[in-house]
Amino acid sequence: MDTAAPRTTGPITYREASLDDVPVLVPLVESAYRGDSSRGGWTTEADLLEGQRTDAEGVGAVITAPGSRLMVVERDGDIIACCQLEHRGDAAYFGMFAVRPELQGAGLGRQIIAEAERRVRELWDAREMHMTVISVRAELIAWYERRGYRRTGRMTPFPYGDERFGVPQRDDLEFELLVKELV
Numbered sequence: 001m002d003t004a005a006p007r008t009t010g011p012i013t014y015r016e017a018s019l020d021d022v023p024v025l026v027p028l029v030e031s032a033y034r035g036d037s038s039r040g041g042w043t044t045e046a047d048l049l050e051g052q053r054t055d056a057e058g059v060g061a062v063i064t065a066p067g068s069r070l071m072v073v074e075r076d077g078d079i080i081a082c083c084q085l086e087h088r089g090d091a092a093y094f095g096m097f098a099v100r101p102e103l104q105g106a107g108l109g110r111q112i113i114a115e116a117e118r119r120v121r122e123l124w125d126a127r128e129m130h131m132t133v134i135s136v137r138a139e140l141i142a143w144y145e146r147r148g149y150r151r152t153g154r155m156t157p158f159p160y161g162d163e164r165f166g167v168p169q170r171d172d173l174e175f176e177l178l179v180k181e182l183v
Helices: 019-033 056-064 108-124 138-146
Strands: 012-016 068-075 078-088 091-099 128-134 150-157 174-181
Touching: 012 108, 019 056, 019 068, 019 078, 019 091, 056 068, 068 108, 078 108, 091 108, 108 128, 128 138, 138 150, 138 174
Parallel strands: 091 128
Antiparallel strands: 012 068, 068 078, 078 091, 128 174, 150 174
């Protein structure tokens, strides 16, 4: 990933990722969630998980899977964010959401999630957006609640022992399903 600070003057644009984007997208996702670079933003999981968040194989699988899109967000030609959109019947799944840490907290995430919701309604006539969030991430869950998502109390276990998803630093991690009705 280009380590120069992205320009923040131009409009943002959206497009679907291609496999050519994988070498930029993997470090983008890693920088938003893991390691010291993630501490520059507020979405870090660095205190909960060490190790990788994703890899080239995982990002490539999202790009090529049927019913899946990886939306890339660019400003002035720089990839600054991404998110996964997956068709699941009447719902869509929202995941792999990453914004460059130095750009977090300025309203960009709010714009991206609104565009993602618009796109899944248009693409798949989705009636709900689903996502899973590590249940101990209270600040992040509160952010999604302010965007209209509701906690369901439906939990799935964290994949302990599978280092493809990181190395947990505590033993109480699980994912909670959040849902938003799309009007």
